[in-house]
Amino acid sequence: MDAKLQTELSRSAALFERAKAVMPGGCSRNTILRKPHPIYAQRGQGCYIYDVEGVRRIDFANNVASLIHGHAYPAMIAAVSDQLRRGTAFTVGTEAEIEFAEHMCGRNPAFERIRFVNSGTEAVMACLKAARAFTGRPKIAKVEGAYHGLYDYAEVSQTAKPENWGQPEQPSSVAVSRGTPQGVLDDVVVIPFNDVERALAILEHHREELACVLMDLLPHRIGVIPAAEDFVRALRRWTEENGALLVFDEVITFRSKVGGAQQWYDVQPDITALGKMIGGGFPVGGIAGRAEVMEVMNPLDGPAPFPLYGTFSANPVTMTAGHAVMKTYDQEVVERLNALGDRARNLITEAIRIADVPACVTGRGSIFRIHLAEYAPENYRQAYLSPDKAAILAKFVGHLFDGGLVVVETGTGFLSTAMSELDIDTMAAAVLESLRKIKPLM
Incomplete structure (x- = not known):
């Protein structure tokens, strides 16, 4: 950057000029962008x-x-500082993972087993793959407009517009990213939010193909309006009757109760995707749920139906930070x-x-x-x-x-x-x- 220009700009403006020279759009996540500069x-x-x-x-x-707990939470800093001196990641296990898993399973009776990953997107992806592995079915259903991260199947319909979203009785599966394969769109069934009659009619049409129904109980992109009690109950009943799984995305909403927003309802999901706050400020994701379903990730008795790996999954820094934060929440x-x-x-x-x-x-x-x-x-x-x-x-x-x-x-x-x-x-x-x-x- 020209030295004279840099002196004329605010520090943030100058940083943005530097960033644009080395990153598309000047950032690694669009969240930070604002006009005229971040x-x-x-x-x-x-x-x-x-x-x-x-x-x-x-x-x-x-x-x-x-x-x-906001920024620079003292209990988290103390715990992580101690762990940093002892190492950040290993190709062997750590007790920190076990302790945090015990804590998280103790927060909700629906969490019979848990595995950790590195983001909410990865957690949702793992939930959907686990549902396919458990049921042997290819398709998933999700609520129109709901955000569930970057996984091709999970992101369908989250940016649908009037010109492409189809009729209310049959919402279209609309791609977010250019180049999304048609096969992905064909395997995602879109249902309207809080509309029991229309949602069940759509699900019934695909009942023998659906691995799961994915939903957020307080969906951000839909307006932060709670899922209706009758809607949640209807989806639980339909999945049970038709051999599909019910998956809750609580990446954002887990803060709502000790065991998540699902404790507002008299319904338990088969699997829950977790993330964000449970990492204590570090990258994290979690898949928690019914032991029978979670067994698809178990490789102890032969190849797992759903092999789940991850270089930084359950690293002791994240596990320590998450435990320090969650046990005080x-x-x-x-x-x-x-x-x-x-x-x-x-x-x-x-x-x-x-x-x-x-x-x-x-x-x-x-x-x-x-x-x-x-x-x-x-x-x-x-x-x-x-x-x-x-x-x-x-x-x-x-x-x-x-x-x-x-x-x-x-x-x-x-x-x-x-x-x-x-x-x-x-x-x-x-x-x-x-x-x-x-x-x-x-």
Whole structure:
């Protein structure tokens, strides 16, 4: 970069110029991008991020829900620092993996066995492959618009648009990535969210081919609206009656209860995909579930129907960090954080009333999402934003950022235990100011 240009730019702008010279788009994950350039973190402490310009912001993104105790959690730092001195990864086992597996299985009776991987995407992928191995069937069903990571089969339909999403009675399997094989699309059955009658009709048409039904109980891309009790029960009943498995993606929602959002319901899945917060700030994924199903990964009595390897899976640094964080996220702490979530949603609702704009807030537990629409969406098609509405939302999120808040680009916030009522009140005030700024555009 030209030396004169570099001196004229902010530190973040200058870093972005360097990044664009060595990475496509100037980054390794699109999450960090914002206009006119990303902001780069210098450090994090508790619920605050300090950027390289010296600006402090309250972090309601928490690396997209992966930091349940906020940044630089002392218990995690102490435990990991000790482990780092003893080694980071081995081709032999460590007790840290066993201890963490015992802890995680103790949080939920549905977790009879568990295996660890390195990301939520990998966890979902493993769940789907396990379901195929267990049932001997090729197809999976998933909810329209739901995000489940980068695996070809799991990502189908997550970016569907009005011109290609098909009829509500028969949603189309729409590719996300260019070059996705037609065979992948043919093996993914798409069902509408919270529509029991239509979903069951679609599933019934494929009943002899489906390995599993995959769902998120509080899907982010669909609007952070809870799965209806009758919808969850209907899918559980249908899978049991038709020899398919029920798979819950709790990569984000595991924070909701001690044993995950599934404990809001009187339903247990066959397998659960885990990730994000259970790594204590390090890359992680987990596959937990019924012992009979998990046996497809067991190689002790011959070749496993689903061989599962991974160079860094269950490395002792992640296992140590995850255990340090999760064992301090107990019932009392969960309830306190969820109460803060209630406070956040109530204060956002009040801010919307005062600003007198057509907006609303959704969510449950320690998650919220702000919608710039008078009524909350009921499914992906209602949550879908036209380019004009998406531009207004981007301005709103930009105003929040300038006002000292970091939220996810969709207007979604994930609370951390490092937050206080004062932080929630500060957030609500910033929301009110930002709503007032975009009111002329709505």
